[in-house]
Amino acid sequence: MKKIFTLCLVALTLVSFAQAQVKSPDEFLGYELGSHFTPHFKMADYFRQTASVSKNVKLIEYGKTNEGRPLMVAFISSVDNLNKLEQIRTNNLLLASGSSNNVDLNHQPALLWLSYNVHGNEANSTETAMKMLYTLSSGQDKQANEWLKNTVVVIDPCLNPDGRDRYVNYFNSVVGQAPNSDASSREHIEPWPGGRANHYYFDLNRDWAWQTQVESQQRLALYNQWMPQVHVDFHEQGYNEPYYFAPAAEPVHQDITQWQKSFQVVVGKNNAKYFDEQGWQYFTKERFDLLYPSYGDTYPLYNGAIGMTYEQGGIRAGLSVVTNDGDTLTLKDRIAHHFTTGMSTVEVTAQNHGKLMDEFKKYFQNALTTSPGVYKSYIIKPDNLSRLKKLAALLTKNKIEFAYGGDRAARGYDYDTQKEENFTIGRNDLIVNVQQPRAVLANVLLEPQTVVTDSNTYDITAWALPYVYGLKSYASKESIRGKFSSLEEIKSPSTNIDKPLAWLFNWGSSEDVQLLTALQSEKIKVRQADQSFSVNGKNYPAGTLIVLRAENEKSVKELKTKINGIATALDKPLQAITSGFVEKGKDFGSSVYPLLKQPKIAVVSGNEVSSLAFGEVWFYLEHDLKLPANIINAKDINNLDINKINTLILPDGSYNNLIGDGLTEWVNKGGKLILMEDAIGSVVEKKGFDIKKKEQAVKKDEKPEVSKALFKDKDKDDYENSIPGAIYRVNLDASHPFAYGIGKTYYTLKVDNKIYEPLTKGWNIGQFNDKSLIAGIVGKKVRNELKSGLVIGVQEFGRGQVVYLANDPLFRNFWENGKTLFGNIIFCNY
Secondary structure, eight states: OHHHHHHHHHHHHHHHHHHTTSSOOOHHHHHEEEOOOOOOOHHHHHHHHHHHHHHHHHEEEEEETTTOOOEEEEEOOOOHEEEEEEEEHHHHHHHHTOTTTTOEEEEOEEEEEEOOOOSSSOOOHHHHHHHHHHHHHSSSOOOHHHHHHHEEEEEESSSHHHHHHHHHHOOOOOOOOOOOOTTTTTGGGGTTTTTSOOOOOOOGGGOTTTTTHHHHHHHHHHHHHHOSSEEEEEEETTEEEEOOSOEEEEEOOSSOOOOHHHHHHHHHHHHHHHHHHHOEEEEEESSSSOOOTTSHHHHTTTTEEEEEEEEEETTTTTTTOOOTTTTTHHHHHHHHHHHHHHHHHHHHHTTTHHHHHHHHHHHHHHHSSSOOSSSSSEEOSSHHHHHHHHHHHHHHTTTTTOEEEEOOOEEEETTTEEEEEEEEEOOTOOOEEESSSSSHHHHHHHHHHHHHOOOOSSSOOOOHHHEEEEOOEEEESSSOOOBBBOOOOOOOOOOOSOOOOOEEEEEEEEEHHHHHHHHHHHOOOEEEEOOOOEEEEEEETTOEEEESSHHHTTTTTTHHHHHHHHHHHHHEEEEEEEEESSSBBTTSSTTTTTOOOOEEEEEETTBBOOOOHHHHHHHHHISOOOOEEEEEEEGTSSSOTTTOOOOEEEEEEOTTOOOHEEEEEEEEETOOEEGGGGGGGGTSTTTTTOOBBBBOOOOOOOOOOOOOOGGTTTTTTOGGOOOSSSEEEEEOOOTTTTTTTTEEEEEEEHHHHHBBBBOSSSSSEEEEEOOOOSSOOOOOOHHHHSSSSEEEEEEEEEEEEEEEEOOTGEEEEGGGHHHHHHHHHSOOOO
16 A cells, blocks of 8 residues: 555656646746747747647647748647547547537537637737646646646647737837837837738738638648637737627628527627626627638638637737827736636636537538528539639638539529529539538538628628639529539640641630740740631630740740640640641731730839738739749839839839839830729829729709718718628620630629729720629619729820729739739730
């Protein structure tokens, strides 16, 4: 007995010693948490050190950022749970597949995922993550130890390390020995581009579904390997705001279940209990809605979890700031608030473990038997194989099941005509049947019209993927399933012709632009068809690329080998032809096959520019086109050398004081000036620029309307003047190079009421009419303003051109059909 007692005492001593090795953040960092901002590498070291000594922490490094910083999550639970963590994950995936009858829910812990610092300058979150890790792993909190018996807590301490370090490095470089609490001091005013976004200036909190960014791609791959029951996204808002937590505001998407909504109330009440004890202010059910599918709260909700956003006042608050109320808000205060809601959510998850697991199981079982929404199947036509493949890749990333093809007739809602139509299903039609585990997410992303119950939404109100990808599509009430697991690839014609007259390439995707730039980089001259033609019994549309052998082989050695190598590397089909005598259209000696000029592109950056808009162009050039971006400062746009830069892109921004004679002289010499969104306003009424804002007609003797506004509604959006984000049909001049690979109809996202008069000289390429609104919320006044007008135009300007783009074709880099349009604008002759 004495020996057994001694062994137990030794074991207890060893456990105590092990727990003692878990250092607090203060001990590890060498300063009190909240007295400094912690660089990412120190936080990462703290997580690694804690995981190395604590038996109830498992650390996974799941990727790296653009700048090489590690992305990591810590799994924290009881030792028993961690020892069977892989089985817990496997069981969770079985539950999320609807095939869960063999999973014992009584022994399956709930998964609570806590995500911190998706916006880099909302910097208290990562500090809080360290405190959460210590509290849950040190063993000193007896309540937490109990909660972890049936809960696995996953902490992602920083979703956006590059943006956060941009903010932290700036702040730490300007703060004095003591922080300055005056909001006007420089430590509260970030320089451009700020720390909110990632390396490419993308808002990662709007990228969950689209996964355009490397951080999102790696995180969502991990997330979908685990599928938590509860997910919390920790944020900060303006420092004059009190704390926000669930329940969320309207609009709430109709596919979010009553259970998901009611549990938000349970969590909110538990948070409120602790805030009330401290006398801390908070609000719920305001401002932050549950509609847009690519947030850190909605994406988990559409995947069966309880998704929530928590918002602490504090953006740019630094270590200390005096608020409008005269109170001093410190970083330590902000950490305390986030820590309290974090621990409260661990508690309420543990207390409701059984119900959470049972409802999670039901959610996915229902998905297999009951289709959400109106439609049971979505059928997407292969109008553009490149964009269809990209859509398939997006569905795959989101674990949405699909198949291809059949040979049957069907009936469904035509996204273009907005009517029920008969159609035939072809071999390469992509078919999504929504009776599947990810039924809700599939329906949310594909439904032609999203029901919006309140205009007071925080983001866009339309995103239907068939419009985004510019593909002919139908939504059917029939349950239709595809017959094939993959596309039927079209065999490329033989290119084994010794001396072809020409090689032909398709046009209409980012990959086609990559091919063009690869050819031009080898000094190969490339022509483009301005009209359709037929040769050897095959029709080629306008936009087709043509490489003539005779005009290239003298200057380019091993021409055929280089062309075949480029086409093979980019997996692009090409056809070699032996005669320029075409069957339909004009022969290859015609002027309708002009040489394409190689663009030398520069993009403007700086304080005058929207950082998000700039980031979209930068990312598109580097990632979609594989082109190095020449980035210049806005103040230098009047000093361009036409021999070094022949294409200048001004993203959304305000350049009023910068449009000078130097810029107009550059355009006159042959420059191509691309003005995007508000950049257009910078040239309105300036000499030489013909663009004019569309003025609304005012009836003679018409009296101003008397205000009917009620004071109680002062904080609500002005619905009549609102357009948070709606899809509009643009009527294109199908003969213009802008329309190559698109056709006569292009769908755009409209987020403002700006529209212009048709040009009196030049090309009015894209216009609205009174039937252009397709989907989304638009107030009555804005609808009237957008009934007609110009949104895409080109003005001849000396030997150059000015392109007017009223809407953003690269919206968050997921608007795929816009990439085709933008590629045409940069590379095609007009």
